[in-house]
Amino acid sequence: MNAKQLIEDNNRKRELLTTENEEYYGDLLLYIRLKLTLSEQQSEEVLMELLDHLLDAQEAGKTAREIFGDDPKGFADAIIEHLPKEEKRKVIPFIGGIIADIIGWILVIRGGLLFILSQFTEVEVKSTVHPISTIGIALVLASFVLFTIFYIFKIIDRSLFTEKPNAKKDSIKAGLVGALGMAVVLLVVKFLPEIGPAFVFPWWVSLIVGGILLFSMYLRKKRKEE
Amino acid sequence: MSNRSQLLKGILDGCVLAVIEIEPVYGYELSQKLLNIGLADVSEGTIYPILLRLQKNGLIRGEMRPSDSGPNRKYYFLTEAGLEALETIKEEWKQISKPVNELLIGRREG
Numbered sequence: 302m303n304a305k306q307l308i309e310d311n312n313r314k315r316e317l318l319t320t321e322n323e324e325y326y327g328d329l330l331l332y333i334r335l336k337l338t339l340s341e342q343q344s345e346e347v348l349m350e351l352l353d354h355l356l357d358a359q360e361a362g363k364t365a366r367e368i369f370g371d372d373p374k375g376f377a378d379a380i381i382e383h384l385p386k387e388e389k390r391k392v393i394p395f396i397g398g399i400i401a402d403i404i405g406w407i408l409v410i411r412g413g414l415l416f417i418l419s420q421f422t423e424v425e426v427k428s429t430v431h432p433i434s435t436i437g438i439a440l441v442l443a444s445f446v447l448f449t450i451f452y453i454f455k456i457i458d459r460s461l462f463t464e465k466p467n468a469k470k471d472s473i474k475a476g477l478v479g480a481l482g483m484a485v486v487l488l489v490v491k492f493l494p495e496i497g498p499a500f501v502f503p504w505w506v507s508l509i510v511g512g513i514l515l516f517s518m519y520l521r522k523k524r525k526e527e
Numbered sequence: 528m529s530n531r532s533q534l535l536k537g538i539l540d541g542c543v544l545a546v547i548e549i550e551p552v553y554g555y556e557l558s559q560k561l562l563n564i565g566l567a568d569v570s571e572g573t574i575y576p577i578l579l580r581l582q583k584n585g586l587i588r589g590e591m592r593p594s595d596s597g598p599n600r601k602y603y604f605l606t607e608a609g610l611e612a613l614e615t616i617k618e619e620w621k622q623i624s625k626p627v628n629e630l631l632i633g634r635r636e637g
């Protein structure tokens with residue numbers, strides 16, 4: 302069984318848990334899944350084992366706390382300590398795929414926007430691209446995305462295994478970081494000087510290149526599922 | 528942590544290997560067998576970090592199989608290396624348990 306099937310199975314079986322057990326196990330699950338550097342397959346396998354065990358024990362009238370102990374975080378850490386890291390040959394295509402997806406969407410949206418705008422105004426000038434400036438913006442954007450993801454994971458991590466997680470406060474914090482980060486990105490885009498060589502990159506080339514990129518990513522995903 | 532579970536910690540690897548040597552088991556079965564033997568001080572969840580570590584060290588391997596009750600479970604098998612490790616642990620346990628028995632229990636009775 303691969304990780305995806307295990308996750309689907311897990312979602313289905315989790316509904317059989319009592320509220321109390323679901324709370325305990327749910328935190329355990331999130332805590333382990335948030336550790337992105339661990340092997341997904343191995344993580345999901347052990348999560349499934351724990352869930353199966355909990356369901357069997359529930360049948361016998363025991364609670365998660367009785368089985369896994371009063372210190373869920375300590376228990377989860379003991380599990381994590383022995384889980385192998387994800388192999389590099391799986392990590393690189395994964396991250397590469399995300400980046401290709403983002404670039405594809407940016408190109409398609411850019412192409413679409415330029416086309417629509419060109420119907421109303423004279424935007425011929427705007428279809429030039431300065432590679433050096435563009436790379437600068439991409440770096441700022443990438444660090445913003447990484448930082449925000451990291452920060453949100455931190456917030457979730459801290460909210461786990463607590464008696465009363467403060468969801469409202471956490472949402473505001475995450476929203477603020479997202480908004481401020483985006484503001485920084487927009488300011489950089491606005492004020493970064495256009496330096497270095499430039500070339501014309503018309504809307505239809507943008508659309509076609511982006512479309513091909515997205516389509517090939519889609520094919521790759523389809524093939525992997527079969 | 529009670530004295531007993533402290534003591535048990537060091538030898539639990541050996542107990543887990545010994546149960547798996549008799550026949551392949553999945554997690555829940557393993558915990559019930561340990562309980563039935565009388566090792567009730569181990570919280571059931573404790574076996575999972577141990578199983579992961581034994582797997583990582585190549586002493587056991589896991590395999591998804593249909594269980595007696597139907598659904599797929601991850602069964603654990605002893606590897607060659609696991610068998611060897613178990614023999615070593617048995618030997619070491621004999622060497623420790625005999626003098627300790629004599630010292631602790633022998634004195635009380637004598």
